[in-house]
Amino acid sequence: xxxxxxxxxxxLLLVGCVTPSEELIPQANQVxxxxxxxxxxxKCNWVGEVTGNEGHWYSxxxxxxxxxxxxxxxxxxxxxxxxxxDTVVTMSPHNFTTSVTLLGTAYDCR
Numbered sequence: 001x002x003x004x005x006x007x008x009x010x011x012l013l014l015v016g017c018v019t020p021s022e023e024l025i026p027q028a029n030q031v032x033x034x035x036x037x038x039x040x041x042x043k044c045n046w047v048g049e050v051t052g053n054e055g056h057w058y059s060x061x062x063x064x065x066x067x068x069x070x071x072x073x074x075x076x077x078x079x080x081x082x083x084x085x086d087t088v089v090t091m092s093p094h095n096f097t098t099s100v101t102l103l104g105t106a107y108d109c110r
Contacts, residue, residue, distance in 0.1 A: 031086055032088070049106065052073060059098065072101065
């Protein structure tokens with residue numbers, strides 16, 4: 001009985017630690033994320049590479065893929081905004097069983 005109670009308590013602690021954490025900062029809401037280079041990037045300035053990830057080895061037990069993907073996208077947009085980009089062209093996402101990682105090339109197209 002003690003083991004069951006201890007397991008339940010530990011599970012509750014883990015749930016509090018695994019909430020998809022990346023909140024989108026308001027200014028980053030304007031960053032466009034594209035999966036291919038559909039727009040003409042000739043008038044855009046390359047800013048750098050950005051990443052976004054969400055998830056831990058235990059979080060997949062508590063959160064859907066959608067929640068993990070949204071956290072990764074939010075982090076990608078936040079990171080792009082922080083380096084002065086307004087557009088990100090992503091490469092193929094790296095979906096692991098327990099997390100999502102996005103890699104993209106950031107541009108300033110204003």
